[in-house]
Amino acid sequence: MRKIHQIYIDGKFEIPHGTELAPLHNPSTGQVIGEVRLADEADADAAVAAAKRAFASFSKTGKEERIAILKRLSAAFAERLDDIKAAMTEEYGATRGIVDGLVPLAPGMFDEAVKLLESYEFTRTRGTTTVSMDPLGVAVAITPWNLSVVFVAQKVADALAAGCTIVVKPSELSALQTQVMSECFDAADLPPGVVNIVTGRGRTVGDTLTSHPDVAKVGFTGSTAVGQQIMRNAADTFKRLTLELGGKSPSILLDDADMTSAVSAALASGFLNNGQTCFAGTRILAPESRLDEVVEAIESAMPAFTAGDPQDPATGVGPVVSQAQFDRVQSYIRLGQEEGAQLLTGGEGRPEGLEQGWFVKPTVFTGVTNRMRIAREEIFGPVLVVIAYKDEDEAVRIANDTPYGLQAHVFSSDIERARRVAEQIEAGTVLINRIFGDPEAPFGGVKQSGIGRQHHTYGLEAFLEPRAITA
Ligand code: NAD
Numbered sequence: 001m002r003k004i005h006q007i008y009i010d011g012k013f014e015i016p017h018g019t020e021l022a023p024l025h026n027p028s029t030g031q032v033i034g035e036v037r038l039a040d041e042a043d044a045d046a047a048v049a050a051a052k053r054a055f056a057s058f059s060k061t062g063k064e065e066r067i068a069i070l071k072r073l074s075a076a077f078a079e080r081l082d083d084i085k086a087a088m089t090e091e092y093g094a095t096r097g098i099v100d101g102l103v104p105l106a107p108g109m110f111d112e113a114v115k116l117l118e119s120y121e122f123t124r125t126r127g128t129t130t131v132s133m134d135p136l137g138v139a140v141a142i143t144p145w146n147l148s149v150v151f152v153a154q155k156v157a158d159a160l161a162a163g164c165t166i167v168v169k170p171s172e173l174s175a176l177q178t179q180v181m182s183e184c185f186d187a188a189d190l191p192p193g194v195v196n197i198v199t200g201r202g203r204t205v206g207d208t209l210t211s212h213p214d215v216a217k218v219g220f221t222g223s224t225a226v227g228q229q230i231m232r233n234a235a236d237t238f239k240r241l242t243l244e245l246g247g248k249s250p251s252i253l254l255d256d257a258d259m260t261s262a263v264s265a266a267l268a269s270g271f272l273n274n275g276q277t278c279f280a281g282t283r284i285l286a287p288e289s290r291l292d293e294v295v296e297a298i299e300s301a302m303p304a305f306t307a308g309d310p311q312d313p314a315t316g317v318g319p320v321v322s323q324a325q326f327d328r329v330q331s332y333i334r335l336g337q338e339e340g341a342q343l344l345t346g347g348e349g350r351p352e353g354l355e356q357g358w359f360v361k362p363t364v365f366t367g368v369t370n371r372m373r374i375a376r377e378e379i380f381g382p383v384l385v386v387i388a389y390k391d392e393d394e395a396v397r398i399a400n401d402t403p404y405g406l407q408a409h410v411f412s413s414d415i416e417r418a419r420r421v422a423e424q425i426e427a428g429t430v431l432i433n434r435i436f437g438d439p440e441a442p443f444g445g446v447k448q449s450g451i452g453r454q455h456h457t458y459g460l461e462a463f464l465e466p467r468a469i470t471a
Contacts, residue, residue, distance in 0.1 A: 002034030004175045007043055007199060008182040010050035011192030017042040018200060022172055027093040027319040028310060028357045036175035039200035044167070044208035047196040051138040051165040052214050054193030059135045059163045063117050066161055070117070072188040073160075074110035077153060080184055081107075084149050087176035092145055093318035093358075095310045098273050105439075106153040112439060113157035116460060120161075128471060133464040135163030136240055137216030140209045142202075142230070144222045145173035145321060146276050149181050151244075154454060155219040156185075156195055162463035164217065168197045169205050171222075173321060202226060210234055217463060220244065221278075224378075224404075224448045242452035242462045244278065244444060246378040247406030250399040251281035252421065254392070254412035255289055262411035262433075263297035264304070267384070269409060269435040271305045271362055274318045275329075275382030278449075279407035281435065283375055284364075285395050288388045298344060298364055298386070305362045305382070307351040319358040320381050326358035329381030333363055336374040341365040341385065370398045378404070396424045405446035409435060428453070 002024065006013045018040030026033045039047075077084075084106065085099035122133045141155035148170050159166040170178045178199050185195045198205055206226075210218050210233040220230050221244040234241055251266035253259065269281035286294040310318035320326050333348050346363025360381050368375050368385040375385050389395040399408055408427040412418035415432060422430035428445045429437050437443060442453035452462050 001032070002176065004034065004179050005037040006179070006182070007039050007047075008185065008195075008197040009043070009047050010196065011186075011190065013182070013186070016040065016198070016200075017046075018204070024091065024175055025322065026090055026357075027321055030323070030357050033090065034175070036172065036199060038172060039198040039205050041204055041208045043198050043200065044169075044205045044212070047167040047198045048138060048209065048212050048214050050193035050196050051167050054165045054191060055135075055138055058165050058191060058194050061163060066163065067114050067117050069160060069188065069190060070110045070114045070157060073157070073184070074107040074114070076184040076188040077107040077110065079187070080180055083180045084177060087180050088147075088149075089310050091174060091176040092321045093274060093310045095274070095315050095318045096313045097316075102147060102150060105150045108439070109150070109153040109157040112456070113161040113460070116456060117161050120457070120460065130469045132467050132469070133461065134467050136463055136465050137164065138214055139164045139166045139217040139219060139463060140215050141166055141168045142206055142209070142218065142220045142222065143168070143170050143174075145171040146273055148174040148177045151221045152181060154459070158454070158459040159219070159463050160194065161460055164463045165194045166196070167209060167215075168195065169209055170197065170199055172199060172201055175199055207233060210239070211236065213237055215239060218242070219462070227450065240462070240465075242444070242454065243450040244454065245406070245448060245450040246404060247278050247280070247445065247449050248283060248376065248378055248402050248404045249279055249281045249407045249409065249427070250283045250285050250402075251409040252285045252395050252399055252411065253287065253294060254395070254410065254418065254421065255287035256413045256417070257411040258413060259290060259293050259297045263294060264301045265411065265433075265435050266409065267298065267301050267305055270384040271317050271382050272435070274320055275360075275362075276320060276380050279429070281407075281409050282379065282384050283370075284384060284386045285389050285398055286386050287395075288390055291388050294386065295344060295366060302345050302362065302364075307354060307359045307362055307382075317362045317382050320360055321358070323358060325381065326360065329360050329379060329383060332374055332377075332379045332381070332383055336365045336368075336372070336383070336385075339372040339374060340367070341372060341374060342367040344386070346383070370401050376402065392421060396421060400424075400426045403448045406449035407431065407437070
């Protein structure tokens with residue numbers, strides 16, 4: 001049994017004032033593997049106070065000092081990659097493919113911030129005006145349990161590069177990742193209070209931080225419903241917000257695509273991280289003229305997406321994070337059938353041979369219309385829908401007929417044609433013949449997928465405010 005009874009405030013590990021103990025589970029077995037003692041409102045206040053004290057001097061540091069800190073952070077995270085990977089697999093069932101591919105992004109976030117700072121001009125002259133890009137103040141980062149370390153690294157890297165101090169509230173489901181990450185921050189020898197970490201519930205710590213008068217900025221990654229609550233909390237004090245929310249991303253297979261590779265990529269996107277990825281391509285839009293071929297290609301590609309032990313390198317899809325998420329995903333598989341969709345593969349219940357833990361059968365529905373709830377709502381599990389379209393215009397209409405707009409994928413053998421389609425899609429990112437974005441491109445959503453952008457100057461400037469002095 002792992003006992004995590006620590007938070008990190010003002011450069012020190014402390015026992016939280018909060019007394020609630022929450023169990024930690026391994027989703028591959030469903031067994032309790034530990035407990036976390038959760039922070040409360042008083043801990044949140046203490047973390048903000050520490051960040052506010054630290055801001056007075058940290059905001060005055062120059063590029064060189066910040067670059068040195070960011071380099072130490074990169075080294076500290078690079079040192080612990082294996083521990084981060086193990087925590088992710090143990091605590092939410094991340095597969096080997098996911099941890100090997102994505103965990104190195106965490107130190108990479110600090111490296112990117114270093115590169116950016118080296119060339120970024122914080123002061124510019126426009127005619128008779130000097131514009132300085134000033135740090136906003138105390139920032140708060142609120143993150144989900146999936147890939148928590150990468151999301152935290154990204155927000156902290158941008159905040160520190162900008163000269164902000166920060167309070168991080170990771171998900172209560174990611175305490176193992178948080179413990180390793182806190183040790184990385186501690187090892188990087190930061191000035192006390194520059195980074196503070198309080199694991200607690202959204203309704204206590206989250207609400208306190210997002211309505212706190214001494215907080216100037218909230219960077220949030222999580223669900224659309226919580227994003228709405230954060231906007232309400234932040235309204236009274238006009239906090240600056242970056243909200244990275246949910247999605248129901250389309251993968252448009254144009255009728256000239258190489259269907260074997262396009263379908264494999266579309267499934268890989270949809271099932272990514274056990275189907276628990278904000279930008280997963282969960283709606284596969286297939287041309288009616290080649291629907292049979294698409295269905296055959298899905299059937300042949302499915303063995304690569306077999307559910308199993310996330311430690312096994314051959315596993316394509318691990319378990320979902322919790323019993324509640326398992327029940328929710330099962331209810332959507334039931335709902336799809338009630339709505340009249342056909343199960344091409346998968347279905348209700350656990351996959352054969354996986355009687356323990358929260359494993360879901362990787363599921364693909366055909367005969368789906370975009371009005372069905374399984375096509376409109378974010379399921380956050382390995383459940384995909386195939387929607388047939390007649391022509392390109394209809395594909396674009398269906399792709400855009402969603403409350404979300406985080407990412408879209410277009411597959412075609414004609415890049416110019418794909419680009420013309422991409423230009424009509426309402427999404428923050430449209431990828432052509434690929435499923436992973438470019439780290440230098442802005443990342444974020446339109447509509448109910450969020451507000452603002454991360455990455456590169458877009459991310460840095462979300463922690464800065466221009467001040468104009470005209471003489
Ligand atoms: P969630 O929204 O339930 O929780 C995210 C975080 O918000 C957690 O730390 C939680 O404790 C906190 N929270 C909850 N209520 C709060 C409140 N009232 N005030 C402040 N904080 C509060 O999301 P989750 O289940 O952890 O993660 C899955 C969701 O995150 C999905 O919807 C997914 O699409 C989204 N997500 C988005 C991105 C992106 O970059 N757009 C990336 C990953 C996940």
